[in-house]
Every structure is written in structure tokens, then in C-alpha cells.
Amino acid sequence: MKAIVLDLKEGNPIVEMRDMPVPKIAPDEVLIKVAAVSICGTDCSIYKYTPAMQKRIKKFPHILGHEFAGYIKAIGRNIVKWKIGDYVSAETHIYCGKCPTCEREDKNLCPNLKLLGVDRDGCFAEYIAVPEKVLIRNDISLPPYLASIQEPLGNAVYCVNKAEVRHKDILIIGDGPAALFTAVVAVISKAKSITMLGYNDYRLQIAEKIGVSSINCVKKRVDFMDEFIGKKDGGWFDVVFEMTGSESGINTAINVCRPGGKIMVFGLSENNSVFVPYNKIALKGIMAQGIYGRNIWKTWEIAVFFLNHYRNSVEPIITHKLPFNEWQRGFDLMIKSRDCGKVVLLM
Ligand SMILES: [Zn+2]
Ligand SMILES: [Zn+2]
Known part of the structure; x- marks a missing residue:
């Protein structure tokens, strides 16, 4: 089968399309014929x-990718709930299901987590x-390209719900697909104002x-911080x-x-750690939510x-639907020019 591998x-690292064996399934696994995938920041x-x-x-070699929709092609011997032909997607966070974190229904935070497309082939x-x-x-009403972005x-x-944005002034730092999805969910969730940097x-x-009510390009707006700091007790959002x-x-x-405000910690550092003005978090009484x-x-x-009720609001974020063979163009868009929203590859 054709696959994109690291x-x-x-x-030296190389990423290329290569012929790979079709994966073998364990008794509790299914084999899925992939119909559409989308490229994520993690990829x-x-x-x-x-x-x-x-x-x-x-x-x-490692097969990339974790956002997809497809159809079940084969089932492992312990599978009873699923059958060949079922239209499916998958949660990326493969939790253990046995630890105290999983029992608390925080499965996405399971310490034994394996990520699809990161810790195993994607x-x-x-x-x-x-x-x-x-x-x-x-949902059969969702075509594969839309199902792949669930x-x-x-x-x-998840992020916007935890933030409780209704009637609040919010700032989104970043403009990638995750930031755009966050913006559209905040619009639907009736944030008072949404500023994007x-x-x-x-x-x-x-x-x-x-x-989004106010967009600010940091290339042109180096004065952004000056404009906001000093208003409303030293913080704006x-x-x-x-x-x-x-x-x-x-x-x-x-x-x-703002003092007493909330920061949603969503982006991950490429180096695992960054320097932060730690004292300010305490002195401003900021709540940081990972x-x-x-x-x-x-x-x-x-x-x-x-997706069923606000499909027209979400669609503008999916800017490219490319054939799978044009995967390289997809990565170039995401990494080099960045002139794209969500890039979907169709099989
Ligand atoms: Zn992802
Ligand atoms: Zn667990």
C-alpha cells in the first residue's frame, strides 16, 4: 500500500511516499480503508x-497521520460491535482504560497514552x-473530508468549552487551523469579542x-502589546x-x-520547554488551563x-482538498507558505 513515512x-530524516505492507491487525483491532485524512500541526x-x-x-519507517475517516475492511477475532463496511473515524489518544486517570473519565490524559500516528503507525x-x-x-451525513476534521x-x-467564553473578551494567539477552529467555535459559543493575533x-x-471581530498581523502590528497593556487594570482579555x-x-x-483571567495552554513547544514570567501568573491571579x-x-x-448545524461556518477553514498523491504540496502549504487553512488529502 502507498504510505507517507518518516x-x-x-x-538524516526524510519523509517520502513509499510502498509499505498492509498492517496486520491484533484480535481487538480493525483494519480501515482510509478515505480522507487531514494534516495536523503534529504531522x-x-x-x-x-x-x-x-x-x-x-x-x-514511521507512517504519519492521525486525523481520518474511512471504512472498515477487516475485523480482529475479538470484535463484535463492528462490521466490514462501517464508516468510522478514531480518537487519536489511545488510552489504557485501566488506570485511575481513565477511571476518572480523563482518558485523554491517561499517563499510559499512545498516540495514533506518533507512538504507532498512522x-x-x-x-x-x-x-x-x-x-x-x-454520521453518514458527513462526507469523509468533513469527518476527517472531527x-x-x-x-x-474541548478548549472553548473549558474556557467558558460566553459574553467574554477573548484573544487567540496564533492563526493556524487549530486557532481558526477555536475562533469559529468561540463565535458559535457567543464570545463577546474575539481578537486574533x-x-x-x-x-x-x-x-x-x-x-473574528479584530485581526492583528504581528508583522505589521508590533505595537499590539502597547495598545492593550494598561487598559482595564493592566490586562485586556x-x-x-x-x-x-x-x-x-x-x-x-x-x-x-486580565487579572483573574484565564489562559488556555494549547500550543506545544517544539523544544518541550520555554521561559515564562512565572511570578506574573501568581501576581495577576491567572488561571492556566492545559x-x-x-x-x-x-x-x-x-x-x-x-458540523451538522454550523457546517457553513466551518467550511471556509478547509481551504484545500488535494489528492493523496499531492501530499508534498499539502506539507509545503502547511510548513512553508502557510497560505492555507486545514489541508485535507483525499484517497
Ligand atoms: Zn491533530
Ligand atoms: Zn489510563
Whole structure:
């Protein structure tokens, strides 16, 4: 089968499309014929083989990808709930289901977590093997390209719900697909005002289209911080969504969050750690809320509801639907020009 893999050639990382064997399934797994996938920031980190991914990825060649929709092609011998032909997607966070964290229904935070497409082979391939416990049946009204974005949209749904944005002034730092999904969910959830701080004009135009009240390009607006600091007791926003994981992003978040406000810690640093003005978090009484994955399965249900009822609001974020063979163009869009929203590859 055709697959997009990360491999090491004389110690140097390469990503290429390659012929790989169709995965074998364990008794509690299903084999899925992939219909559509979408490219995530995590895939870009694997593509770039960042320091965090160098520590994480242990087996080569490694098949990328975790956001997908497809049809069950074969079932393991212990499977009773699913049959061949079922239309499915999967939760990326493969939890253990046995530890105290899983028992508390925080499965997405399970300390024994294995990530699809990171800790095991992913979906940028004609077939993927997936454990039954992370399978979800897709609503037949969602075409595969839309069903493939339930996972990242779910991330945004989970984040915005935890932030409680209704009637609040919010700032989103970052302009990538996750930031755009967060913006659209915040619009639907009736935030009072939504400001976005980004870098890419193409992406900020999408933000404008989906209802972000104020867009600010850091290339042109280095004065952004001066404008906001000093108003309303030294901070402007009730909730700041930090989507970049960059040092400047996190510093800005702490500076412009109002005293007693909330920072949603969503973006991950490529180096695992960054310097932050730690004391300010205490002195401003800021609540920092980490966001990782989605609630399994409550968030998925809400994401499906959004896709069914607000499909027209979400569609502008999916800017590219490319054939699988054009995967390289997809990564170039995401990593180099960044003139894209969500990029979907169709099999
Ligand atoms: Zn993802
Ligand atoms: Zn667990």
C-alpha cells in the first residue's frame, strides 16, 4: 500500500511516499480503508523531525497521520460491535482504560497514552490498523473530508468549552487551523469579542470571514502589546488562547490576560520547554488551563453537532482538498507558505 513515512537515511530524516505492507491487525483491532485524512500541526512536527519528535519516535519507517475517516475492511477475532463496511473515524489518544486517570473519565490524559500516528503507525496510508476502543461511528451525513476534521475540531470544542467564553473578551494567539477552529467555535459559543493575533494574511482573512471581530498581523502590528497593556487594570482579555507554544506567544498571553483571567495552554513547544514570567501568573491571579486532546466521547458528540448545524461556518477553514498523491504540496502549504487553512488529502 502507498504510505507517507518518516525514515532516517544515514541519520538524516526524510519523509517520502513509499510502498509499505498492509498492517496486520491484533484480535481487538480493525483494519480501515482510509478515505480522507487531514494534516495536523503534529504531522508537521514529525515532518520537521523536531527535537520533541526526535525523543518520541522510536521506530522507523514511521507512517504519519492521525486525523481520518474511512471504512472498515477487516475485523480482529475479538470484535463484535463492528462490521466490514462501517464508516468510522478514531480518537487519536489511545488510552489504557485501566488506570485511575481513565477511571476518572480523563482518558485523554491517561499517563499510559499512545498516540495514533506518533507512538504507532498512522493514517497517511491506504490502510490503518486501529484498536476498537478508540473507534467512533461516523454520521453518514458527513462526507469523509468533513469527518476527517472531527478530531481537530474536537480539540477546539474541548478548549472553548473549558474556557467558558460566553459574553467574554477573548484573544487567540496564533492563526493556524487549530486557532481558526477555536475562533469559529468561540463565535458559535457567543464570545463577546474575539481578537486574533497572527502572522499570515491568508489565514487572518479566513478568521475575518468566520466572524473574528479584530485581526492583528504581528508583522505589521508590533505595537499590539502597547495598545492593550494598561487598559482595564493592566490586562485586556478575559480569556487568552495560546495556540503557538512559542516563547513570545506565551509571554504575550501572560501580559495581556486580565487579572483573574484565564489562559488556555494549547500550543506545544517544539523544544518541550520555554521561559515564562512565572511570578506574573501568581501576581495577576491567572488561571492556566492545559488542553490536550478531547473528552472521550462527549467532545466528539458536540463536534458532530457543530458540523451538522454550523457546517457553513466551518467550511471556509478547509481551504484545500488535494489528492493523496499531492501530499508534498499539502506539507509545503502547511510548513512553508502557510497560505492555507486545514489541508485535507483525499484517497
Ligand atoms: Zn491533530
Ligand atoms: Zn489510563
